[in-house]
Amino acid sequence: MEIEPIIHVQGLEKSYGELDVLRGVDFDVARGSIFALLGSNGAGKTTVVRILATLLKADAGTAGVNGFDVATEPAKVRESFSLTGQFAAVDEILTGRENLVLVARLRHLDDPGALADDLLDRFGLTEAAARKVSTYSGGMRRRLDIAMSLIGDPPVIFLDEPTTGLDPEGRLEVWQTVEQLAGRGTTVLLTTQYLDEAERLADRIAILHQGRIIANGTLDELKKLLPPAKAEYVEKQPTLEEIFLAIIGTNHEEQA
Template identity: 85%
Template sequence: MVTQSIAGPAIGVRGLEKSYGKLEVLRGVDFDVARGSIFALLGSNGAGKTTTVRILATLLKADAGTATVHGFDVATQPANVRESISLTGQFAAVDEILSGRENLVLVARLRHLEDPGAIADDLLRRFSLTDAGARKVSTYSGGMRRRLDIAMSLIGNPSVIFLDEPTTGLDPEARIEVWDAVKDLADQGTTVLLTTQYLDEAEQLADRIAILHQGRIIVNGRLAELKQLFPPAKVEYVEKQPTLEEIFLAVIGGGDTSDATGTPSGGRR
């Protein structure tokens, strides 16, 4: 892996634009991601989350703007960017015929790394898959497959990992398993850019949250800062705090989130 000392953010994006014909997907996106943090890019379907990730991963060229990943420019230094990152898409890219350990060993060999078996065993341990390592992936639960997929993404020790809606289609228990794995990544010093449309996922995981709406970042901050954008809590019998879902809908102009009694729906009492 190519390494270099970087003083700035792990990811820096300025004025990113992308259109498909007359459809403007990104209209001047700006954000930074601190090293070793989890950054959630939150937005509805079609907001431009995956397009942003594909540009940062050098799979798509921007029409305008600049972006750097691990200090490398995605437009002029794509090879260096690719050696610094890993990308996990919306669906687990694992071979169901092979065992979990065989999947990991295969990727390590493809990367020409020394001692693929030791690398596989270490990742199985890190992701609590040691007992299932010899089993075919076809017998794994959804959460186990996703954890294996993320483990495969870490082979080669990438500095930055992109997780594009990693819990799509998973049940609640499997989602929690993946959340724990993502938290562990940040604890180990990996920078994580997470795209999601699940508001509770961003609330649980992210150090910072950016809301992408109609091709622009309209809010970017810590959860506590985002909560300050919401009207003060109403006090009836107990103080009520807004949920991230209420903040999201209020910020993007999603309409009145109150029910007939004047209490925001979906809130915590």
């Protein structure tokens, strides 16, 4: 018996005047998976997310989240997801814990303090809980932003270019957070323009180009679309990211 996808998109179209942004987009996302929508700037990634989040109406096609249609059941759709945009939506005047407690109270949840403490622990922010967010690094702000999105336990989270503007260390922190989300059963729809990000995180990758999905599959399936590589011996060199993180780790140990 085939399991119904938690996100279903079929024939999605959207235009702004004479500019066709989406020209028949189709994809499904399996429950509990990480799905990466990969594309360059202007490919239409954010437009897809905004339609799924009921913030924008499609010109044609259908889309559903958690079994609910975005056009006819928008209230049910909104109860099923949380959205984290390209820039962290946190209050810098408040502490990390106060941000979480505020959101929990706005959603009328029981024991907001306990919810906040649990999320701070999950996202490695307990030691910074009493500090104002204005003192947080970019990676810490993004982790707090994602933690705020999870208040209420939505089954789906949309992450729209979550590592934009972060340094290598901050990007790694966010990647680890996303992997933990999926490990707990949350479905993640991730939009990104970074190839390494999609390669590291995604169970499936859809490539959006000029308003259409031109490839969709696992990393192994996408690799098979290219001709076989000629086998040659090449000494592996460390990447700049590996060098950077190794040096940072060494310095941290010396200062400890």
